Amino acid sequence: MSGLFLTLSNASRALDAQQYGLEIVGQNIANLNTDGYARRRVDFAETRPPDQNSPGGVDILGARAQRDALLESRVRAEVPNEQLEGAIADSLSIVETSLGDAGTSVDARLTAFFDSFSALADDPQSGIARDSVVLQGKQLAVAFNDMASRLRDARAGADTQFRGAVGDINTLATQIASLNVAIASAVGGDTESLKDQQAVALKSLAQLANITVMNRDDGGADVAIGNGRALVFGATAHALGIGSAGISGMATVTSGGTDITAEITSGRIAGLTQVRDTYIPAYQSQLDTLASTVVARVNGIHFAAYGAGGVTGNNFFAPVAGSGSAALMALDPSLTSATVAASQSGAAGDNQAAKDIAALRDAKVIGGTSSCTDAWSHLVYQVGSDTKTAQTNQQVRHDIVTAVQKLRDTASAPSLDEEAANMMKFQRAYEANAKYFNAVDQVLQTLIAMVNG
Amino acid sequence: MRITFDPVRDGVDALNAAANDFADAQRQVSTGKRIGVPSDDPVAAQRAVSDHAEVATLDAYTRSADSAHSRLAALDSVLGDMIDKLTQGMTAAASAQGSNVTQATRDSAASTLSGVRDSLVADINSTYNGSYTFGGSTSNVQPYQRDPMTGAWTYYGDSTAVTVDINRGRSITVTTDGQQILKGSDTSDVLSAIDQLITDINGSNPAGITAGIDALKRAFDRANLAQSRVGIDEQSVTDGTQRLATLRNAATAKLSSDEDANLAEAVTKMNQAETTYKAALGAVGTSSRISLMDYLT
Numbered sequence: 001m002s003g004l005f006l007t008l009s010n011a012s013r014a015l016d017a018q019q020y021g022l023e024i025v026g027q028n029i030a031n032l033n034t035d036g037y038a039r040r041r042v043d044f045a046e047t048r049p050p051d052q053n054s055p056g057g058v059d060i061l062g063a064r065a066q067r068d069a070l071l072e073s074r075v076r077a078e079v080p081n082e083q084l085e086g087a088i089a090d091s092l093s094i095v096e097t098s099l100g101d102a103g104t105s106v107d108a109r110l111t112a113f114f115d116s117f118s119a120l121a122d123d124p125q126s127g128i129a130r131d132s133v134v135l136q137g138k139q140l141a142v143a144f145n146d147m148a149s150r151l152r153d154a155r156a157g158a159d160t161q162f163r164g165a166v167g168d169i170n171t172l173a174t175q176i177a178s179l180n181v182a183i184a185s186a187v188g189g190d191t192e193s194l195k196d197q198q199a200v201a202l203k204s205l206a207q208l209a210n211i212t213v214m215n216r217d218d219g220g221a222d223v224a225i226g227n228g229r230a231l232v233f234g235a236t237a238h239a240l241g242i243g244s245a246g247i248s249g250m251a252t253v254t255s256g257g258t259d260i261t262a263e264i265t266s267g268r269i270a271g272l273t274q275v276r277d278t279y280i281p282a283y284q285s286q287l288d289t290l291a292s293t294v295v296a297r298v299n300g301i302h303f304a305a306y307g308a309g310g311v312t313g314n315n316f317f318a319p320v321a322g323s324g325s326a327a328l329m330a331l332d333p334s335l336t337s338a339t340v341a342a343s344q345s346g347a348a349g350d351n352q353a354a355k356d357i358a359a360l361r362d363a364k365v366i367g368g369t370s371s372c373t374d375a376w377s378h379l380v381y382q383v384g385s386d387t388k389t390a391q392t393n394q395q396v397r398h399d400i401v402t403a404v405q406k407l408r409d410t411a412s413a414p415s416l417d418e419e420a421a422n423m424m425k426f427q428r429a430y431e432a433n434a435k436y437f438n439a440v441d442q443v444l445q446t447l448i449a450m451v452n453g
Numbered sequence: 454m455r456i457t458f459d460p461v462r463d464g465v466d467a468l469n470a471a472a473n474d475f476a477d478a479q480r481q482v483s484t485g486k487r488i489g490v491p492s493d494d495p496v497a498a499q500r501a502v503s504d505h506a507e508v509a510t511l512d513a514y515t516r517s518a519d520s521a522h523s524r525l526a527a528l529d530s531v532l533g534d535m536i537d538k539l540t541q542g543m544t545a546a547a548s549a550q551g552s553n554v555t556q557a558t559r560d561s562a563a564s565t566l567s568g569v570r571d572s573l574v575a576d577i578n579s580t581y582n583g584s585y586t587f588g589g590s591t592s593n594v595q596p597y598q599r600d601p602m603t604g605a606w607t608y609y610g611d612s613t614a615v616t617v618d619i620n621r622g623r624s625i626t627v628t629t630d631g632q633q634i635l636k637g638s639d640t641s642d643v644l645s646a647i648d649q650l651i652t653d654i655n656g657s658n659p660a661g662i663t664a665g666i667d668a669l670k671r672a673f674d675r676a677n678l679a680q681s682r683v684g685i686d687e688q689s690v691t692d693g694t695q696r697l698a699t700l701r702n703a704a705t706a707k708l709s710s711d712e713d714a715n716l717a718e719a720v721t722k723m724n725q726a727e728t729t730y731k732a733a734l735g736a737v738g739t740s741s742r743i744s745l746m747d748y749l750t
Contacts, residue, residue: 096490102498102712103505111509118513122520122617125584125592349584349592349615349628361510362621377502384491384498391492402466420745 004444010047010057011437017044017058018433021426024063028414029423036200038065039414040192065192069215071408072199076206076213078404080266082397083207087271089390091158092279096383098150107376109143110294112136114361117342121354124342130308133340134331137316141329144291148327151284155250158276163251165208165269166240172205173223173237180220181235191219209267226263229255250276279386283379285323289366290375292325297365298357299332305341305353312346314339464737471730478723481714488712497711504708511701515694518619522690524627525683527581532680535576535634539673542569542647546666549654563651570647574599577631587631589613596631597644606644608632619693625686634675643672 021042031037040063047057099105116136120129179198183191198221205211205223211231212224223232230238241254245261252261253269264270295317302316315332342354366375480489491498545565548558577587577597584592588610596610610631616624636642641649646668653661 093490093492096492099491101486102488102501103509107502107506108509111506111513115509115513115516118517118618122517123582123584124615126582343590345590345613347590347592347611347613348594349588350590350613351615351617355616355618358513359618361506373503373506377499377506380491380502381495381499384493384495387490387492388495417745420749424749 007440013057014433017060018426018430020060025419025423028419036196038067038412066412068411074404078401079206082401083268084266084271085390085394087268089394091275092387095154096387106143109140110372113140114358117354118358120342121351124351130337130340144326144329155280158272159250162272166253170239172201173232176201176232177237183220184218209264209269226260286379288325291329292321301356302341306343306346307339307341467733471733475726475730478726481719487714501712507704514620515697517617518690518694521617521625521627525687529683531576531579535676538569538572543669559654563654566651587629589630590615637675
């Protein structure tokens, strides 16, 4: 049979245990909104009694984080695809707004330009009509210039984000390496809060690129990027570099001096790469084709035609071809109102050249299948369709990520109701133990009084 | 199964979706447009570009048709005047025929014919907006000019017909070959014929007067034919303008169906979206207030 002092000691430890339980509840509640926090659960164990006639007490084994490595790896696996589509959708949303509304953008300028030649054909000797042709030609060139500039800016914006994302990867890699050191050196100590930070950092990293995480025996994590390129190995973070891709000057991501841009197939960086290197260049190419075709076809007619006073052999637009045509489109420096050509024969009243240029509005000049307006409308459709597809894919991926995240939270996230219940449980247990302590204390007091009496 | 209920996290997606629907419906109601950006409906956005271009093209053709109609009306008027003058010339020349014609009658006829010739010259050299309309494509040179030394009439225009497109595949000739009216297949133009006729009247040359009257008659026939053609073209332009108006109405209706919002539908959607948004807000607000904490004492 144990002594009353042992009983008192057990009651005291029980009070400590319930207090610890309350403290853990407090920690869980405090971290209700902490991203990546895994709820802690207190583990108690019965104290082995000194002999069979003595009562046992309670011992605190510790607090364990309720972390599910499988679900956390699923989150990391789904996040990159969501971010890839998100990066595309975000960037293309900017591109599509820069296209302008139908009937007010490049299409309107094309129409106004051909209208001006139509008006010149109605009255080929009209000075006002010639002035209007020059004005509309200039405005058409400016419209192409502006559109090319907006696409160039959108591409440069994607490149800037790309560079920033590479910097973020390096920051996160350094953080994960530091956490590896901290986790390894805290063997035997509480590493759960460090692992929470590690999980958050890994998830953030997965948002940027396709990574592979290998758990270390000491609780740390090694990370590879792309096709198995070491990013974090133990305490060492292998920083990625930023290179320059040829004449475009666009950034590339390098690992150990090797260009690994093509190896980044998901995550925000991959989305930005697609926008920068695939989507926008395709739009630029379509715009350049449209601009160079307009220039070539108008010049083709205009050069052979006659302006006021019988001048001939003048281009309307400065010749351009290939990449950059839209950005470089401009009136020919020699063009004046007088050199605007409307006559094919040289006769002042002949309007055939003006009619031929006006008729280009309907001509299938783009690849023999599309008119200028068709080409512009196709560009509008392409951008709209690409944006909508990315938005839809992003929503689908977002739903998947949300579902997986809920599963992870089901296992790991603190629940306010659960913590409230636990709080009540520990509070009641504390009160009971306190009463038990008080009862034992009173028995002791009685005994001491008997001895003194 | 353990449930972690996070009303804010779960509710934010619903709030975003409802707010997005509400904002979209509100935009449609306030702008009257169904499409805000191409991704709203890429196919409709593509069609809207084509629709706008089609309306603008039809407007351009309508302006050309209106301009052509004005030019043809001016031509019609001038040709009508030429016909009157040629009739007047034939009448004057006929009065100088016969053996009992007095000198005064011959002088009067010659004077009238001289006036007719000058009027014909003015008519054939008439302009529209500063361009000569009877010189073919040579619209900047006076078509008929008399050589001050020899007195001979020379045509400086050409036979090229200048046309204006008033629709796809439909064009209208807006100039006239003046020589075709005044000379045709004759060996000399009617102006020279009138000059000769005046000489013949003054010289009492019956054969010359008869030949001159015949030349006036042939010019009269050619002018009549030209006016008829202009009249037909005028009618054609009028018909074409009406057709363009019909096509424009159809194109505008198509544009509207592609681009414009159905306001009744948009307002209904806005109300629905508002209700959904309020419900989502209420759900998040209500669920956020419910907790076991509220029941612990």
